[in-house]
Amino acid sequence: MFAEIITIGDEILIGQIVDTNSAFIAKQLNNIGVSVYQITSVQDDREHILQSIKEAEGRADIIIITGGLGPTKDDVTKHTLCDYFNDKLVEDPAVLAHIEALFKKYINAPISNLNRSQAMVLSKATVLNNQYGTAPGMWIEKGNKTIISLPGVPLEMEGLITNEVMPRIQAKYKRPYILHKTMITYGLGESSLAERIEDWEKALPRHIRLAYLPNLGKVRLRLSGKGEDMNILEDEIEAQIQSLKPLIEDIYYGLEEDSALEILTGKLLSERGQTVSTAESCTGGKIAETFTSVSGSSAYFTGSVVSYATSAKIEVLNIDKLLIDKHSVVSAEVATAMALNAQKLFNTSYAIATTGNAGPAKGDSDAAIGTVFIALATPFDVKVQEFNFGNHREKVINKAVNKAFELLWKEILKK
Amino acid sequence: MFAEIITIGDEILIGQIVDTNSAFIAKQLNNIGVSVYQITSVQDDREHILQSIKEAEGRADIIIITGGLGPTKDDVTKHTLCDYFNDKLVEDPAVLAHIEALFKKYINAPISNLNRSQAMVLSKATVLNNQYGTAPGMWIEKGNKTIISLPGVPLEMEGLITNEVMPRIQAKYKRPYILHKTMITYGLGESSLAERIEDWEKALPRHIRLAYLPNLGKVRLRLSGKGEDMNILEDEIEAQIQSLKPLIEDIYYGLEEDSALEILTGKLLSERGQTVSTAESCTGGKIAETFTSVSGSSAYFTGSVVSYATSAKIEVLNIDKLLIDKHSVVSAEVATAMALNAQKLFNTSYAIATTGNAGPAKGDSDAAIGTVFIALATPFDVKVQEFNFGNHREKVINKAVNKAFELLWKEILKK
Structure with a gap:
């Protein structure tokens, strides 16, 4: 089962910001057994967004879209999703009440029409409550496929992913387990390391993959596995680590997870x-x-x-x-x-x-x-x-x- | 004229690393007047890479690919490019000499066959010298389109972009000027700000776009323009900033470029x-x-x-x-x-x-x-x-x- 991530925003394509949302979402998805097939960053542009959703739907079951949900003219995601799903926007009373409460608490002012427009959601969508901001998330199903629209502000997106999106994916989809373990080595180049552990690498079972991640004198070895039973998968990867260790004793440093x-x-x-x-x-x-x-x-x-x-x-x-x-x-x-x-x-x-x-x-x-x-x-x-x-x-x-x-x-x- | 960026690597799609290469490349391209249409992150997988290059070629003139150039089994970019261009790998003597020199200097050892394979490049490619590592960049032309393959290690990629890729793009393509200026405001929400400056925003000329970038109590306003003459473009954007300033006097903080x-x-x-x-x-x-x-x-x-x-x-x-x-x-x-x-x-x-x-x-x-x-x-x-x-x-x-x-x-x- 695959997911795709689409991040919307000219600020990404001009290099004004680094897209950190994708890595956060990808990691969370991996944790619950969902592989990410592709990450695509597109412009604040109706045609471009439509095209990218259509392509992603051909490859993946779950599409998570971030960005373009603000109240201003450059935010086009909601109207584009209406086109895509042949739907219309309706005002959600709960979201409106939430926006009014936020304004009362932090600004002590009534909301304007632009603020009010934040409460408009696709009529087909399940609304995902954004506790850190005014733009709600939306969960839209199309057969067994799900398209999820989230705001691009990292704090708001993270809250929605953790509290709203992950539990719903876990409830809807049957997923395998995915496990990554990364071993850190120092002092031997990628090529020499690969030659040294060649026999061990060749003997890896098909469902466990090895990746070399070299950077500035450090080479990280990532073992990635996928399986139906978490305990078996953990044991398998642990066994591979134990059999690799003696080969790299002189350069092995520890597992990434606890090695800072x-x-x-x-x-x-x-x-x-x-x-x-x-x-x-x-x-x-x-x-x-x-x-x-x-x-x-x-x-x-x-x-x-x-x-x-x-x-x-x-x-x-x-x-x-x-x-x-x-x-x-x-x-x-x-x-x-x-x-x-x-x-x-x-x-x-x-x-x-x-x-x-x-x-x-x-x-x-x-x-x-x-x-x-x-x-x-x-x-x-x-x-x-x-x-x-x-x-x-x-x-x-x-x-x-x-x-x-x-x-x-x-x-x-x-x- | 458009470029696209394709970053290759499972480590991006599992959220192990944040893709910072794309933002660096996009910024450099914008500086010389090249807009980035889309950024795509794909897996270390032959079919996936082929598909993404094909799609990007349909939309852009310049395609910059990073990653997958290492000497190990999980690095498939070079062989995939051979398939794409119907080409074969040949050993480049200058790259080989460079690799041998690096090994002599830092490791004081002869190179192995795996190291030697780093000197293999597409026969059709112009080789781009990687002063910080063993994997060279490649510049491959196909009519007026150019596909550029670079290593994914940020330091190596940055050196190649700055010293090899940018000068070649400037020499080959006629480009407009692109200019972004970002004004920072504090203390007014995105909606209220948009309402306040609505008339000013409506009067913006077509070739100057406004974007709202809200985050944690701060709203940045980015003005982006494209034009044939840099001086005229600078004057136009400066004039817009000057006419906006009086409207946001109480919340305006400075331009992003010098505002840390x-x-x-x-x-x-x-x-x-x-x-x-x-x-x-x-x-x-x-x-x-x-x-x-x-x-x-x-x-x-x-x-x-x-x-x-x-x-x-x-x-x-x-x-x-x-x-x-x-x-x-x-x-x-x-x-x-x-x-x-x-x-x-x-x-x-x-x-x-x-x-x-x-x-x-x-x-x-x-x-x-x-x-x-x-x-x-x-x-x-x-x-x-x-x-x-x-x-x-x-x-x-x-x-x-x-x-x-x-x-x-x-x-x-x-x-």
């Missing part, structure tokens, strides 16, 4: 009752922000000094001005002192420090753009390494953050 | 020789990170104390423990003290402080999940406000960061 380093690191620190703090210059607080993006991080992440200006390194982090004058702010010596002082200031087991030049202009140092020193204070010692992460500001910062987590992770694992 | 608050705030601070620091609890360093994401921010952003743990508030930020005991860490009083102490510690004109509970569990405070206090110390006084940003951890943090910038921005503007 800030989560893994946090778990280990929690288990050991240890803590960490940071002193950040070129990473500007991003290591701290990454730690605190994990709920429960207050158990092991204590805090950070973002000492961006040289004066902050001296005044807040107590780095000796003479040390800076002698070695410059971007140096192994200053990174080391930053890590040690953060460890002391926050009284933590570990402390990570970064100082570098992310570019594009040189700062309070002569260091080449891309140069970053990362120091790690541990309960036993302090280490420092120098890196060059290239000349793209955002990438330099992100690579430094990733490297800092990698260094910390490897250090904790050793103990 | 961290940039606007930074510019103002720089001009005035003022500085800012932060003391962050629930935002975990994200305000600092946002400031420092702007190059040149060291001129006005001094640093931050991320005082995540209560102990860090006391030890590093010198907040009185009695104050915390009396009011709790999530309180107006503690936020105020944090802002004042950061201002003093970093010796800055302004200081922003956040303390709150981002959830999902309650921390060192009884405050409801979503409660955030934001305090702003200015050269003259200190203000504090309480917010509730809902119960989704990531959204609470992001809303708090946005609100902090909004408060700072409004405060600086007043002076």
Whole structure:
């Protein structure tokens, strides 16, 4: 059984926004055993929308359309759906009451005719209640096929998918189970990896597919299976993972689902009752922000000094001005002192420090753009390494953050 | 003249990755006057790819295909293109030399047969040199139509689009100019805004289109025009913006291109020789990170104390423990003290402080999940406000960061 997703909006086709709705919907559909055959992004244009729905209906049972439901002239989805289904718009009293309530609560004003038009829905549609906005979703059946129209605002679309669409699909359609597991490897190229595991890959059963996903020195291996029994499918994929593991022992890192380093690191620190703090210059607080993006991080992440200006390194982090004058702010010596002082200031087991030049202009140092020193204070010692992460500001910062987590992770694992 | 984009990869259709390639390509194409008619994401499947290219060729002059060029079994694009063009693969000596050089440099090993297969290209294709990877791009002409095949790895694709594809399209096709300008408004709903500017919208010339882009209390108005003369087009759109401005004076915020608050705030601070620091609890360093994401921010952003743990508030930020005991860490009083102490510690004109509970569990405070206090110390006084940003951890943090910038921005503007 297949679904298709059609996202409507000129803003997608001119590259003004990245279409994140499709990935969200595709993932939810996969979770309940519905495969997505194709994703199509089309313009706010009647003919184009009609054509794309017609084509999708030839290939799929479920078509989810997002966008074009607003009250303004550029929103044409509802009228186009009327043409497609030879239907007319009628006012839905429950939706109207919902819109009036929203306006009363947030704007304290009566609604206008344009707002009122949001309550018009296809007469054939089952109305899907949009708790986060004024445009309702619509569920329209045509034999065994279903066309679903949702607003394009991500928050509203997500609420409707989760609360209204998924339960209805589960009730209407019999579906197989779909399961994906992604194994992460580092340090071997895609081709060499493929050659190494060739025999294992050839022996995979037909209903389990392997995909290689290479990116920046990391190759992810995704195993995808489809089956009637979830337990059997899980066991089958687990067995394949277990038989692959010994072949890639030296480069295997973990499963994607639980492999974000800030989560893994946090778990280990929690288990050991240890803590960490940071002193950040070129990473500007991003290591701290990454730690605190994990709920429960207050158990092991204590805090950070973002000492961006040289004066902050001296005044807040107590780095000796003479040390800076002698070695410059971007140096192994200053990174080391930053890590040690953060460890002391926050009284933590570990402390990570970064100082570098992310570019594009040189700062309070002569260091080449891309140069970053990362120091790690541990309960036993302090280490420092120098890196060059290239000349793209955002990438330099992100690579430094990733490297800092990698260094910390490897250090904790050793103990 | 139209282009279409086809992105190939099961990882897109199962929602494992968000397709960011399409938005990048669409934006580049728009910049040189090429409109994108449709974006289609299809599976790693021969028949599906053939069908989608055939359909796209019926609608567009230029078709850009990404993905499926790797050396492994799941990569089927090259063989499928051979079928489509009735062509065969031949080894390209320059690509082979490039692959060998890459292997020598990074892995110091000879290449295998699988690696070598990356040098096989369609005999009819013009080879596009991929400086960041082993899979070359291909440019294949068919009358006045062009089909371009690129690797799906974003870094490699971006390099090829910028250095190889765009110059070739500019040389081959005569194109109009396309211009988009997006005006940002806050505080009026889409419907009310549309009613207010109805007469202005009706009077727009046919070649300038208006789109409403609503999201979370913000409505963006995008004006899009197409024309033969860039200067005339720019003047026309500028004239429309000027005639719209008086109608939306109270809610107009700026043009999207230069409106990121961290940039606007930074510019103002720089001009005035003022500085800012932060003391962050629930935002975990994200305000600092946002400031420092702007190059040149060291001129006005001094640093931050991320005082995540209560102990860090006391030890590093010198907040009185009695104050915390009396009011709790999530309180107006503690936020105020944090802002004042950061201002003093970093010796800055302004200081922003956040303390709150981002959830999902309650921390060192009884405050409801979503409660955030934001305090702003200015050269003259200190203000504090309480917010509730809902119960989704990531959204609470992001809303708090946005609100902090909004408060700072409004405060600086007043002076």
